[in-house]
Amino acid sequence: MTSMLSKWLRTGLFALVFGLFSLSAPAFAQGSVNPTAQSVKETQLFQALKPGEALAGRVSIPNKAAGNLIQPGRDWRAYNQETLPKIGAIAILGVIALLVVFYLVRGKIRIDAGPSTMKILRFGAIDRFVHWLTALSFLMLAITGANVTFGKKILAPILGPEGFAAWASFAKLIHNYVGFAFMVGVALTFIIWVKDNMPSAVDAKWFAAAGGLLSKGSHPPARRFNGGQKIVFWSVVIGGVLMSISGWHLLFPTAEGISEAQFHATLHGTVAFLMTALIIGHIYIGSVGMEGAFDAMGSGEVDLNWAKEHHSLWVKEEQERKSGSRISGAAQPAE
Amino acid sequence: MARLKFLCDADRCIECNACVTACKNEHEVPWGINRRRVVTLNDGKPGERSVSMACMHCTDAPCASVCPVSCFYTTADAVVLHNKDLCIGCGYCFYACPFGAPQYPKTSNFGSRGKMDKCTYCAGGPEEDGSQAELDKYGRNRLAEGKLPLCAEMCSTKALLAGDSDIIAQIYKERVAKRGYGSGAWGWQVAYKETIAI
Numbered sequence: 369m370t371s372m373l374s375k376w377l378r379t380g381l382f383a384l385v386f387g388l389f390s391l392s393a394p395a396f397a398q399g400s401v402n403p404t405a406q407s408v409k410e411t412q413l414f415q416a417l418k419p420g421e422a423l424a425g426r427v428s429i430p431n432k433a434a435g436n437l438i439q440p441g442r443d444w445r446a447y448n449q450e451t452l453p454k455i456g457a458i459a460i461l462g463v464i465a466l467l468v469v470f471y472l473v474r475g476k477i478r479i480d481a482g483p484s485t486m487k488i489l490r491f492g493a494i495d496r497f498v499h500w501l502t503a504l505s506f507l508m509l510a511i512t513g514a515n516v517t518f519g520k521k522i523l524a525p526i527l528g529p530e531g532f533a534a535w536a537s538f539a540k541l542i543h544n545y546v547g548f549a550f551m552v553g554v555a556l557t558f559i560i561w562v563k564d565n566m567p568s569a570v571d572a573k574w575f576a577a578a579g580g581l582l583s584k585g586s587h588p589p590a591r592r593f594n595g596g597q598k599i600v601f602w603s604v605v606i607g608g609v610l611m612s613i614s615g616w617h618l619l620f621p622t623a624e625g626i627s628e629a630q631f632h633a634t635l636h637g638t639v640a641f642l643m644t645a646l647i648i649g650h651i652y653i654g655s656v657g658m659e660g661a662f663d664a665m666g667s668g669e670v671d672l673n674w675a676k677e678h679h680s681l682w683v684k685e686e687q688e689r690k691s692g693s694r695i696s697g698a699a700q701p702a703e
Numbered sequence: 704m705a706r707l708k709f710l711c712d713a714d715r716c717i718e719c720n721a722c723v724t725a726c727k728n729e730h731e732v733p734w735g736i737n738r739r740r741v742v743t744l745n746d747g748k749p750g751e752r753s754v755s756m757a758c759m760h761c762t763d764a765p766c767a768s769v770c771p772v773s774c775f776y777t778t779a780d781a782v783v784l785h786n787k788d789l790c791i792g793c794g795y796c797f798y799a800c801p802f803g804a805p806q807y808p809k810t811s812n813f814g815s816r817g818k819m820d821k822c823t824y825c826a827g828g829p830e831e832d833g834s835q836a837e838l839d840k841y842g843r844n845r846l847a848e849g850k851l852p853l854c855a856e857m858c859s860t861k862a863l864l865a866g867d868s869d870i871i872a873q874i875y876k877e878r879v880a881k882r883g884y885g886s887g888a889w890g891w892q893v894a895y896k897e898t899i900a901i
Contacts, residue, residue: 408713408750410887425744425754428720429737436803437742437756438893445765445799516771516793524773533772533789540791621794621816622807629798 414438420627433625444630452637456517459645467652477658480585484673488686490664498560499665502553502604508546510644512539517637547615554608561601564592570681571595592682600650607643610635704779705867707824708895709855710875711755713886715862718743718753722854722863726757729825729853730842736806738822739854752886755854755863758783758804758822759894766796766805780846782824787840792816801893824865825852872899 413423422436491499515523515536524532573588574595580586588594593601617624617632654661660674675683718741726732726739739757760783767775767783774789775796796819797805810817827844830837837844845853855865864871872888879885879901891898 408745408752408886410889410892413744423744425742426746427740427742428718429723429740431735431737434737434740434803435742437744437754438890439801439803441799442765442801442893445768448769448795448799516795520771520773529773529786529789533774533791536772537791540793618794621797626798626800626803629794633795633798 410438422625422627433622436625439626441626441630444634447634448637452634452641453517453521455638456514456641456644459641460648463645463648467649467657471657474582476656477581479659479671479674480587480677481673483660484671486672487663487669488672488675488683489668490670490675490679491668493668495560496665496668498553498556501549502557502608505546505550505553506643506647508542509550510640510647512543512546513640514644515539544619547612550608551612554605554612557601557608558605561593562605565598565601567598571598587677587680589680590678590682591685592679594678596653600646603643603646607639607646610639611643614639705781706869707760707780707782707866708868708871708891709757709759709824709852710864710871710888710891710899712862712864712875712878713744713752713754713889714882714884715860715878716741716753716755717860717862719859722755722858725853725857726822729845730823731838732820732842733808736808736820738804738806738820754889755858756802756890757854758800758824759802759890760822760824761801761894762896765799765801769795769799771795776829778826780826782826782846784823784826784828784841785819785821786829787818787820788829790818792818802890825850868895875899876901 410423417423417440420440422439424436427435516539519532519536519539523535527535568591570589570591571594574590577586577588579594579596580588614632614636617628618636621629654665660671661678663670663674672683720741723737723739723741727737730738732738739755741753741755743751743753745751760781762781764775764777764783766785767773767777770785771793772789772791774786775783776786777783792807794805794807794816797803797807804821806820807816808818808820823841823844825843825845827833827837827847828841830840832844832847843853845851850856852865855863864874875885875888876899885901887901888899
């Protein structure tokens with residue numbers, strides 16, 4: 369009797385629970401779509417986002433990018449205002465300090481054998497045009513670009529807000545347009561010199577001897593470009609491509625999302641200061657740092673003794689190829 | 704002095720876009736420039752909400768920090784304004800702004816950017832209050848006339864509140880207490896590093 373009762377009770381209880389559940393099911397479903405009793409919360413939406421994602425929705429205006437309600441990226445401010453100026457100052461002042469120390473210790477690197485009476489053509493008109501197109505546009509870009517990072521700290525107190533704004537506005541125009549000349553320069557640099565800039569075993573020996581920079585009379589052999597020049601070449605080509613791509617993006621900042629714009633601005637600034645530091649070193653060794661080096665990009669003809677010391681294999685190749693016909697100087701062979 | 708802020712009660716916003724239209728008309732903003740916009744979140748899904756967003760006039764504003772010509776300034780009422788005579792249209796404030804507030808008119812060849820334009824909290828700019836130059840560059844200066852921003856003033860459901868931080872926060876808290884729910888003060892945490900406890 370008791371077992372019958374408990375069985376009956378159990379069945380009844382089951383029916384009751386089941387009935388309650390089936391009754392409550394639609395009510396529960398309705399609860400989740402009730403438009404007034406529940407609301408989407410800002411904090412919940414933020415928690416659901418992946419890092420770098422914007423809190424976005426739909427807008428009825430044509431500018432769909434305006435659908436980003438709240439965007440991440442406050443870190444970029446810290447990069448732009450603190451990290452980048454540090455990178456720039458350390459890179460530029462660091463290189464200048466190193467060069468001053470190098471100049472004081474090593475002095476100007478002279479032609480060990482003394483100047484020769486003979487000259488050899490090192491860079492023709494096309495070579496020099498491409499070099500100076502890239503070089504002058506880079507200098508203009510470096511100055512007008514550094515103005516964005518350092519101008520308001522260094523120049524604004526001197527020029528005053530209006531004067532500095534006028535200069536910065538002009539500098540922005542220069543930067544935006546000269547950038548295209550630089551892109552052409554980098555592309556031509558790659559085309560005309562890539563065949564002479566492939567790494568080789570000669571470079572390893574050149575680097576092992578530190579390029580002969582540290583000790584007088586040491587001249588590791590090199591072809592047309594030595595290991596150091598190859599580093600400059602590849603830095604200009606790779607750095608130039610990175611600067612060009614990120615620069616294109618920065619010309620149209622509102623065309624894409626804020627995280628893309630921040631990425632390109634970060635890349636552009638960082639690579640720019642690293643390249644500037646490298647180019648300061650390049651300018652030093654091509655001018656005051658080494659006797660006879662500037663002629664290569666000046667008149668294009670370099671002193672034969674200089675060429676023999678710094679590009680011994682190249683001189684040999686040139687002399688064999690041209691059988692001395694391109695060597696000009698006081699002693700011309702009688703025909 | 705007051706600490707002026709915007710607060711959009713998303714549980715009241717009906718996405719009518721009257722704030723957007725009012726702003727465009729009051730300041731005669733050119734085509735393509737949207738100082739204010741309405742964003743609908745979870746569109747068509749349960750819990751859909753719309754939020755009217757413009758410059759939030761941040762505390763320690765990131766735009767002002769990254770500006771390479773320091774053209775931004777904050778008024779005594781904590782409104783973030785900028786000087787278009789100094790702006791060079793570089794776009795950096797856009798990179799730094801969490802709310803997508805800076806806008807750039809396309810003015811010259813190759814679609815290059817003109818000077819930045821953004822919500823002024825109807826407070827004009829550095830020109831003389833109520834002058835023609837101020838109207839041309841920045842729009843109407845309602846604050847100087849003792850009026851609040853037009854977007855909030857004409858909001859049909861009073862979803863968009865403008866005014867002193869303490870007062871609008873109090874209004875919002877009372878609303879939330881009465882109806883029992885609230886989606887939060889949109890953007891406050893990001894703009895002011897504080898929000899309204901609800």
